[in-house]
Amino acid sequence: MTALDDLLGYIFDGAKPALYAEFESWARESRRFHTFATHYRAKIRSKLKNVSGDSGLKDLRAELETAALLLRDERFSVEYEKYVALKQRGPDFTVIFKTHTPFNIEVRRIRSRELDTEETDAHSGRLMAMLGDKVGQMPPSIVNLLWLVAERELAEADLSRAVVALRQLAEHKDEDFFRRRGYKNAADFLKHFRQLSGIAVRQPGAPVLWLNTLARHKTPPDIVTAIQRLLTA
Numbered sequence: 195m196t197a198l199d200d201l202l203g204y205i206f207d208g209a210k211p212a213l214y215a216e217f218e219s220w221a222r223e224s225r226r227f228h229t230f231a232t233h234y235r236a237k238i239r240s241k242l243k244n245v246s247g248d249s250g251l252k253d254l255r256a257e258l259e260t261a262a263l264l265l266r267d268e269r270f271s272v273e274y275e276k277y278v279a280l281k282q283r284g285p286d287f288t289v290i291f292k293t294h295t296p297f298n299i300e301v302r303r304i305r306s307r308e309l310d311t312e313e314t315d316a317h318s319g320r321l322m323a324m325l326g327d328k329v330g331q332m333p334p335s336i337v338n339l340l341w342l343v344a345e346r347e348l349a350e351a352d353l354s355r356a357v358v359a360l361r362q363l364a365e366h367k368d369e370d371f372f373r374r375r376g377y378k379n380a381a382d383f384l385k386h387f388r389q390l391s392g393i394a395v396r397q398p399g400a401p402v403l404w405l406n407t408l409a410r411h412k413t414p415p416d417i418v419t420a421i422q423r424l425l426t427a
Contacts, residue, residue, distance in 0.1 A: 198222060201232055205239045212248075213255050220258070226265040234274045249305070256303040256343040257286055260396075263424045264289060264299070270420070277333070284333050291417055297337035297391070302328055304344040321348075321356035325393075326375045329360075332389040337411045339421070340393045347399035354404065361387065361408075394421055401425035 195203075198221055206214055221228045231238060238258070245251050264270045269292050277284025285300035302324065325340075332338040342348070363371050364380040364387065372383045391409040395402035403422055405413060413421075 197232075198228065201228070201235060205231070205235050206242065207239065209242075211242070211251055213242075213251055213258070216255070217258065220262040224262060224265060226268075227262045230261060230265055230272060230274070237274060253303050257301045260299065260301045260341055260343070261287065263396075263427055266427065267420055267424065282333070283331055285331060285338060291414075291420070295414060295417070297339065297413070297417060298333070299339050299341045300328055300331055301341045301343065304342055304346075304348065306345040318352065318356050318359060321352065322360050323375075325356055325360060326372075326383070329383065329386045329390050330376055332386055334389055335411070337391045337409075337413050337417070338389055339391055339413065342393060342395045342397075344395055344397035347397050348395050348402065350395075350402045350404070353393065353395065353402060357393075357404070392418075394425055396425050 198218070201221065202214070202218055205217075217231075221231050241254055245254055261272055261274065264272050264287065271290045271293070273288040273290075275286060276288040285298035287299040287301070288296060289299060290296050304324070328340050332340075360383075364384045367380045369379045372378075372380050375383075377383045377386070387406075388408050388410045390406050391411055391413045392403065392405040395404075401422070403418065403425065405418070
């Protein structure tokens, strides 16, 4: 048996779910992803064992595909769930660019049904709820990107509309709205919102990269360029 066979056997424990073939391809084609998967094999195995149905497997696939994409760029090194190890809520990946510039990436799959409406208010409301939840995971003092994997095309205008609506609710101090979503108040949401540096959307159509002009830590131009390239890979 090869080292890859051993790795696959350990992680998947003899099973071959829908993710198996893609995972094997990522590990076979990328030395760096193979190294990543080997290092985090116990974590990935545990996630597979505890995944909830087909939807949960697709969520895990979105995380691992994102890692595989990031590792295509030799300038990126990737750490998986650093904040979990520190017993803190935080993004999925901590990435180091050129050995000296750290930033975080939180991955969220957007299911087709979450975009399956022609009603603008309902569509915007779902995006606002998703963004409101994820903004709360952004730690201070570092660049934080939200990486969305959309099963259907998400228009940049729709994303911008949801972001602006959230910000306006906070600026108008709609305290109940944000308390219901786990924040102390609207000011607490705005604090976390400024910790969000940008949103990248990988999807069947044209990718989207939205950069937060209010962010305390702006995404460096070199990283913006690298992310844009990976979104189209």
